[in-house]
Amino acid sequence: MISTHNLPKAGALRDGFKKVGYETDLVTTDESLQDSEAVLLVLTNARLDETESLLRQAREGLRVPVFAISENESLSSTQVSQFDEVFKRSASIADVVLLGGRVIDRQRLRQLTGIIGETDAILQMLERVVQIAPVASTVLVTGESGTGKELVARGIHALSPRRHKPFIAVNVVALSDTLLESELFGHEKGAFTGAIDARKGLFELSDGGTIFLDEIGEMPLATQTKLLRVLEQREFHRVGGEKSIKVDVRIIAATNQDLRQLISIGEFRRDLFFRLNVLNIELPPLRERREDIPLLVESFVREVSEHHDREFPGISAEAMQILSAYSWPGNIRELKNLVESMVVLGPGRVIRPEDIPT
Numbered sequence: 024m025i026s027t028h029n030l031p032k033a034g035a036l037r038d039g040f041k042k043v044g045y046e047t048d049l050v051t052t053d054e055s056l057q058d059s060e061a062v063l064l065v066l067t068n069a070r071l072d073e074t075e076s077l078l079r080q081a082r083e084g085l086r087v088p089v090f091a092i093s094e095n096e097s098l099s100s101t102q103v104s105q106f107d108e109v110f111k112r113s114a115s116i117a118d119v120v121l122l123g124g125r126v127i128d129r130q131r132l133r134q135l136t137g138i139i140g141e142t143d144a145i146l147q148m149l150e151r152v153v154q155i156a157p158v159a160s161t162v163l164v165t166g167e168s169g170t171g172k173e174l175v176a177r178g179i180h181a182l183s184p185r186r187h188k189p190f191i192a193v194n195v196v197a198l199s200d201t202l203l204e205s206e207l208f209g210h211e212k213g214a215f216t217g218a219i220d221a222r223k224g225l226f227e228l229s230d231g232g233t234i235f236l237d238e239i240g241e242m243p244l245a246t247q248t249k250l251l252r253v254l255e256q257r258e259f260h261r262v263g264g265e266k267s268i269k270v271d272v273r274i275i276a277a278t279n280q281d282l283r284q285l286i287s288i289g290e291f292r293r294d295l296f297f298r299l300n301v302l303n304i305e306l307p308p309l310r311e312r313r314e315d316i317p318l319l320v321e322s323f324v325r326e327v328s329e330h331h332d333r334e335f336p337g338i339s340a341e342a343m344q345i346l347s348a349y350s351w352p353g354n355i356r357e358l359k360n361l362v363e364s365m366v367v368l369g370p371g372r373v374i375r376p377e378d379i380p381t
């Protein structure tokens with residue numbers, strides 16, 4: 024969506040965005056916004072008062088990012104902060120389209136996944152997901168327990184061209200060694216006691232889509248060898264099968280362990296590590312991005328109180344300070360659980376420091 028008094032420039036920008044797949048429309052400031060992916064305002068003489076209702080519609084109605092191109096170099100910082108990005112008049116169309124496109128993708132990713140956070144670490148992570156999502160390369164997601172590895176894996180899939188195909192998550196630890204192999208690769212009739220029928224494995228079922236291998240560090244060495252073969256040759260055998268089966272599956276693996284350490288004690292294959300670690304996303308622990316804690320708390324309070332239909336009277340500043348200073352060994356999952364217990368079991372008034380369960 025482009026709103027402007029300067030139509031020639033706006034037209035060129037709209038064409039630029041269209042070339043890379045983003046739909047925009049030309050409107051003047053007093054029209055209402057249609058369904059589109061971003062709002063782009065060319066500000067002449069910084070007539071910001073005219074843009075107020077557009078900004079509100081974009082934020083509350085469409086929930087899309089708003090960019091400004093300032094013809095006026097002297098916007099105040101409050102004015103700048105109203106926009107997701109302010110471009111100088113001298114910025115090239117290509118730059119506006121590239122940077123603007125990334126902001127649009129990041130916002131879409133947030134809407135698809137519910138990922139919250141404004142710290143540099145999170146913004147960089149979102150940026151990386153946006154870059155990584157479109158290609159088919161294998162991704163290794165690392166980070167402590169509860170930092171959002173599965174959420175990120177789902178986000179990669181949801182932004183990728185595979186999004187209409189299956190996303191299948193497998194927890195490696197939840198299955199015994201023999202069961203894991205037949206789950207992943209399937210089995211033929213009579214392959215083992217109890218295999219009364221032939222069955223497709225998860226690799227076959229996720230053909231065209233994405234398979235998420237959680238807790239990859241726990242995978243038994245024998246299965247690691249088979250996985251390596253899938254990565255190298257894109258083919259495998261069902262358990263007890265002769266025929267080799269080809270699949271087109273994107274693999275995303277996750278671990279909270281230090282795989283290099285596991286390699287050094289012989290529990291993880293070095294060659295598999297290199298095959299998995301083509302693209303890496305490392306999620307920071309919550310204690311390294313404490314500025315996001317109040318945002319996360321607010322969002323989880325809203326979500327949980329809506330879900331349980333409970334009014335929540337709020338959290339005092341002192342109590343929020345304690346939450347912000349805590350070390351969160353269980354990261355976001357721990358924070359989410361704590362919020363849930365405060366909403367459900369809370370004292371029915373504003374939470375004070377002494378109400379925080381220890």
Ligand SMILES: Nc1ncnc2c1ncn2[C@@H]1O[C@H](COP(=O)(O)OP(=O)(O)OP(=O)(O)O)[C@@H](O)[C@H]1O
Pocket residue numbers: 137138139140166167168169170171172173174175279355356359
């Ligand atoms: N940045 C975030 N914003 C909002 N919610 C998040 C964020 N990161 C994680 N969560 C939520 O925290 C919980 C834990 O996330 P997730 O299951 O993805 O973590 P994980 O790293 O896979 O944990 P584990 O190693 O224990 O499997 C989920 O409910 C998820 O929705």
Ligand SMILES: [Mg+2]
Pocket residue numbers: 172173237
């Ligand atoms: Mg997980």
